[in-house]
Amino acid sequence: MSPLLRTALQVFLSLLFAPFAWGLIRFLKSQLSGRSGVSPFVSYAQIIAGFRKENLIPPMSSWAFTGTPYVVLAASVFLVFSLPLMTLGGWASPFSQFLVFIGVLALADTFRIFGAIDAGGVIGGMGASRQMVITALSLPTLVLIFSAYALKAGTTTIDGMLMSGLTPFGQPFLLLVVIAFILIALAENGRYPVDNPETSLELTMIGEALTFSYSGPYLAMLEYAAMIRLLVFMMLLANMIFPFGLLLPNGSFQSILVMILCTLLKISIAAGLTALLESTIAKMRFYRLQEYLASAFFIALAGLALVLVTEQIL
Amino acid sequence: MSLKNLLSHLPSVVVVEDRTDICSASVKREHFTGALDELVNCRTLAKTTTALYSLGLALSHLYVTDERKAHGVFVVHALLHDDTAASWLHLFTELPGDDPTYPSATLFIMNAQWFERYNADMFGVIPLDHPDLRRLAHHANMPFDVHPLRKDFLQGTELESEDIPYPVRQVTGEGVHEIGIGPVHHRVAESVHYRLSTTGERIMALEVKPFFKHKGVEKLVEGRKPIDALPFLERLGGDSAISHALAFSQAIESVEETVVSQRSRGIRSFLNECERVIMHVEDLSNIAGIGAGYNGMKRGFLLKERLMTAAEAFCGNRFLRGLIVPGGIARDVTDKEVEALRDVFVDVIDDMTTYAKRALHSDGLRDRLELCGVLKKDVAKVYGAVGLVARASGVDRDVRRDHPYAAYDRFEPRVITHVSGDAFARFKLRADELIDSRRLLIDLSAHLGGGEAKVPCHPALGLGVSAAESGRGEMLYAVHMKDGLLERVAIRGASFSNWPLLHELIPTSVLSDFPLCCRSLGLSVAGSDL
Incomplete structure (x- = not known):
């Protein structure tokens, strides 16, 4: 199969599965708290309904407000386009440089913050100040995480890192890196214990506060972008731990089926674990987030140190 | 020691009725606040009475009745609770109907403040020298000088809709951010307006106003x-x-x-x-x-x-x-x-x-x-x-x-x-x-x-x-x-x-x-x- 076809397939499936993954977490969380919960497919309806609604734009806002949904959505689409989520060695794999990945995340976060401040709303400004703290503390940790990986794998593309076949079971440093990555993934996607994506209390919001002034199609775009980003982190994490079920360059048409099944399995496991985590722990006080993010940083640093030490010895 | 004995130490107070659960006493309006202050804060009473009362009674309620029809007066009632004897002290004073003012009790008794503001809204009874006599129960659409609990205000009166802003206390300075929340909230939360002044995550001041859906x-x-x-x-x-x-x-x-x-x-x-x-x-x-x-x-x-x-x-x-x-x-x-x-x-x-x-x-x-x-x-x-x-x-x-x-x-x-x-x-x-x-x-x-x-x-x-x-x-x-x-x-x-x-x-x-x-x-x- 040609790399272009495989990349196209990955983009298509990611965009298709993203709302499902999001809805699945919500559904499983309801189940765990003893409610029947809404179907995981409701998030598709949520996106479609958003596009049909009126788009209200605050009168004082500028291009930063209107541009944000496009930038954020484009950033998310770029991630599913370039990263090895379902296929290795895809057409766009050279773009999966880890610094590009982190840069695109930073771009999206920056624009979300711009959009929130630009609307001039009270809650948006509050959410922006909180998101700045989280982004500023979590992205450097991502640099450390992938630096450690890159050193060991001898390549700076995430595609190449997964191709190298390193697993946390054979490489202890990777275990630390994966733990740090989980902590950062929760923070970057606004999940527990950093943020509560389902909160309706204005004063405790972070992620929701950023989209507070958006409505209709723009809100749907931002929500869709968040769903895609969640899927990206889920799949990356799953592939780091279990790099199987990925579509390889020499893959047959049968392996497409295997890939789809494995993807759904990975999504289900990741969603189940997220839901379990969110049902059992309390949200952290905002002032304790530095401790949380600093621990992620030092775990990643330990992983990097371990790589450097073992490289020296061997 | 009963409430009656206690009140005998206050020369300005006249006991009207002494039942097992309520002791009613009347006082002239110029002595009303003084008597309340004495009973609650025990300035001099502590020296003359037993230790039981040295902590003072606590103000539970302060309300007004409109008795202008019968006696031409507004009556301000204070209820103080006496936990040791399981009874209530009811202290009241009469204010002339054309001059419903009395010295404010809030200056001496902190928890009188919302009661007095409520009474000012509902009866137009003005506590003099009250430190903060903004309207409490009336919201912005309510005209001035409307006192719904007065007897001459008829149930079902149609009022003009006004727009009188509520003067919220404001904190100014560099980096102070004002957050207003409500009175319309998500879900089924009740109508309350919160005005928060913050610097970063820390809250400096709050003003809370829960009275938007007065039912009468x-x-x-x-x-x-x-x-x-x-x-x-x-x-x-x-x-x-x-x-x-x-x-x-x-x-x-x-x-x-x-x-x-x-x-x-x-x-x-x-x-x-x-x-x-x-x-x-x-x-x-x-x-x-x-x-x-x-x-x-x-x-x-x-x-x-x-x-x-x-x-x-x-x-x-x-x-x-x-x-x-x-x-x-x-x-x-x-x-x-x-x-x-x-x-x-x-x-x-x-x-x-x-x-x-x-x-x-x-x-x-x-x-x-x-x-x-x-x-x-x-x-x-x-x-x-x-x-x-x-x-x-x-x-x-x-x-x-x-x-x-x-x-x-x-x-x-x-x-x-x-x-x-x-x-x-x-x-x-x-x-x-x-x-x-x-x-x-x-x-x-x-x-x-x-x-x-x-x-x-x-x-x-x-x-x-x-x-x-x-x-x-x-x-x-x-x-x-x-x-x-x-x-x-x-x-x-x-x-x-x-x-x-x-x-x-x-x-x-x-x-x-x-x-x-x-x-x-x-x-x-x-x-x-x-």
Whole structure:
């Protein structure tokens, strides 16, 4: 199969599965708290309904407000386009440089913050100040995480890192890196214990506060972008731990089926674990987030140190 | 030492009537504030009276009646509670109808401030030198100089819609950010406006305004028979039908000191405990929900639903309405019905206790709750905090024990207090009180007592005062009867006393703790915005 076809397939499936993954977490969380919960497919309806609604734009806002949904959505689409989520060695794999990945995340976060401040709303400004703290503390940790990986794998593309076949079971440093990555993934996607994506209390919001002034199609775009980003982190994490079920360059048409099944399995496991985590722990006080993010940083640093030490010895 | 003896030390006060539960005394308006100050703060009385009173009485209610038709005066009434003798001191003063002013009591007694602002709104009775006489209960659309509780204001008058902004206190300076929330909220939250001034995450000042949906119930019930007024009062607070009905019925009974049967008293206490359990289960779920996550909250709500379904099976509605009437209970319930209700409640309390224990062992939740919204004991006293909130700060006061009503003289509740006064103490206290309610429910259902369900109770003239302890705190009713009809019903919901506490708790705390502080106080808007 040609790399272009495989990349196209990955983009298509990611965009298709993203709302499902999001809805699945919500559904499983309801189940765990003893409610029947809404179907995981409701998030598709949520996106479609958003596009049909009126788009209200605050009168004082500028291009930063209107541009944000496009930038954020484009950033998310770029991630599913370039990263090895379902296929290795895809057409766009050279773009999966880890610094590009982190840069695109930073771009999206920056624009979300711009959009929130630009609307001039009270809650948006509050959410922006909180998101700045989280982004500023979590992205450097991502640099450390992938630096450690890159050193060991001898390549700076995430595609190449997964191709190298390193697993946390054979490489202890990777275990630390994966733990740090989980902590950062929760923070970057606004999940527990950093943020509560389902909160309706204005004063405790972070992620929701950023989209507070958006409505209709723009809100749907931002929500869709968040769903895609969640899927990206889920799949990356799953592939780091279990790099199987990925579509390889020499893959047959049968392996497409295997890939789809494995993807759904990975999504289900990741969603189940997220839901379990969110049902059992309390949200952290905002002032304790530095401790949380600093621990992620030092775990990643330990992983990097371990790589450097073992490289020296061997 | 009785209240009468105490008052004899105050030369300006004349005792008018001395009953076992209420001691009424009149005072001239220029001495009114002085006498209140003396009774509450004990400036010189402490030297002359016994140690029992050296701590002073506490102001429970300050309300006005319009008696211009009969005597050409407004009367300002103060209710002070005397816990040692289980009685109320009713101190009143007359103000001429054309000059309804008196020296403000707020200068000496902090918790008089909302009462005086409310009276200024509703009657135009002006406390002179009040430090903050902005409108309290009237919102922006209400014209100036409209005083709905005056007798010459007719029910159903169409008013012009004005737009008078409420002068919110503002904090200015570099980096100060003002956040206004409400009065329209998401979901089914009640209408409250919060104005927060923050620097970063830290809150510097708060202004809270819960009065947006004034229902005018005090006006609605005037001129009705007590039994006709009851449905309005039961629906005042939504979830507090029993405590409203109980406090009101007892106040009516106290006018002519009607004695109700042992059995109806037993059932009243039983129902009172049931309502407290429902409120505690709801509050525990809400606090856990905000602190930890929706998981604990939904489980708790499921339990609350079981309680409310059981209540519906018991009396035909989910809120236990229509059971308590002046003179006893509306219909006699069989022991079997009571036992069926008890079994559900005991079962739910056991489940909730397990959840609460699990929550108390969760590090994450404890971290959120501990040191969140600390209310110190002296502050709680000065603000006149009532109920569970005051007890969590170490104020040892519970109307069920201090002014025993219904069957609480036979079955004394265990009054539990905590010292830390934070959200954690309020959470734990609710869980502790559930366990005591479980004991009371079992004891009460086993010994309901005998007697007929209802005795006739049709008082013609006089004043009745009574309080009932709801899950939120003390509901206080003062009822003035005239010709067998209600002349004035002055209601002080528990939340009316506890709302101002937010002004003390919120500044210095951080933004994300704000919802938790509010929830842990368990405030109700409907119950204070009458």
